[in-house]
Amino acid sequence: GEEVAQTPKHLVRGEGQKAKLYCAPIKGHSYVFWYQQVLKNEFKFLISFQNENVFDETGMPKERFSAKCLPNSPCSLEIQATKLEDSAVYFCASSQNSLPYEQYFGPGTRLTVT
């Protein structure tokens, strides 16, 4: 597709529950990124993939967060046991290697942990 798709749009979980977010990158883009926006302007990089391989995971809280990008499937970001501080908007973005610093973002998934 020509746009990055993210589902669900909103997700509400009780503390300790699992949350799973999905992202379909733009067709032909080989890189996928996950970002967390906690406060209105503050972005935190989580992880990136080159096709199905983890490219950069320096931002991932590894104890509870995991992510995958498998062939012919949407990419996913999973939080095993959610905490209140995980409440945020999670954005997925995709890019082609040939474009300097240009990424295409999805509409985001708003996760609320109660």
Place this chain on the structure above:
Amino acid sequence: LAKTTQPISMDSYEGQEVNITCSHNNIATNDYITWYQQFPSQGPRFIIQGYKTKVTNEVASLFIPADRKSSTLSLPRVSLSDTAVYYCLVGDTGFQKLVFGTGTRLLVSP
């Protein structure tokens, strides 16, 4: 990755030209200067990118002086729909994570 500094907020009125300046003193030789726009409840959107001098597209112009230590995003004749947060970033490759600063919150009033 070079750090950027930009004003936290700006106010303008419809029909005016808005210039947002970004400082990036430690920009590397290979870095491009890229601006993103984020509307409420949406993901950031790439709006313009440049390496040096001036770049113009249908949305904005980007002015970059010879030393490349700063850049100015120019929005001609803003409308209410230009109210958004504008982020200035520097980087060189499509596979590099984006490092966002706090951005500039532009409010356009009638």
